Amino acid sequence: MALVRTGSGRAPNATVRPKELNGAIVTASRLRAADDVRLPSKKVDRVHRIDLTGGMTKYNWAINGKPFDMSDPTAAPLVIEEGQRVRLDFTNRTGMWHPMHLHGHTYQLGSSGPRKDTAIVLPKKKLSVIFDADNPGRWMLHCHNAYHGEAGMMALVAYRA
Numbered sequence: 001m002a003l004v005r006t007g008s009g010r011a012p013n014a015t016v017r018p019k020e021l022n023g024a025i026v027t028a029s030r031l032r033a034a035d036d037v038r039l040p041s042k043k044v045d046r047v048h049r050i051d052l053t054g055g056m057t058k059y060n061w062a063i064n065g066k067p068f069d070m071s072d073p074t075a076a077p078l079v080i081e082e083g084q085r086v087r088l089d090f091t092n093r094t095g096m097w098h099p100m101h102l103h104g105h106t107y108q109l110g111s112s113g114p115r116k117d118t119a120i121v122l123p124k125k126k127l128s129v130i131f132d133a134d135n136p137g138r139w140m141l142h143c144h145n146a147y148h149g150e151a152g153m154m155a156l157v158a159y160r161a
């Protein structure tokens with residue numbers, strides 16, 4: 001437990017239990033995209049498998065078994081093309097949570113789930129997300145646990161020129 005001061009007032013007793021902690025935890029699977037942001041139904045043009053790999057002992061966090069190479073960042077991009085409907089199939093092969101973040105886009109969880117730019121992939125679980133390739137460029141896909149990202153759990157998503 002920690003105490004964060006944002007103004008005046010007395011610190012609560014160290015045994016305090018905020019009543020919010022007794023509520024239900026809302027997970028993404030219980031959320032739906034609002035009508036005006038839900039992706040229209042469309043055939044998927046490109047699928048990339050994203051296996052989250054590595055572990056705490058060797059600290060060899062990576063994607064598809066290969067740590068991102070900072071000295072050669074464009075060496076092995078996940079290629080997409082403008083206009084494509086893209087699906088990323090995450091499989092977390094590790095024993096830790098990984099909040100996977102894609103720059104430049106928001107993806108949708110399933111056919112009607114929430115639009116997000118970061119989604120937690122639980123240990124030993126799979127998660128598929130879809131997005132429309134509507135923002136040409138080169139974008140990082142990475143674990144938002146910065147220690148994992150810096151260790152190598154990153155990839156480059158690149159539009160074909």
Ligand SMILES: [Cu+2]
Pocket residue numbers: 061097098099143144145148149153
């Ligand atoms: Cu991670």
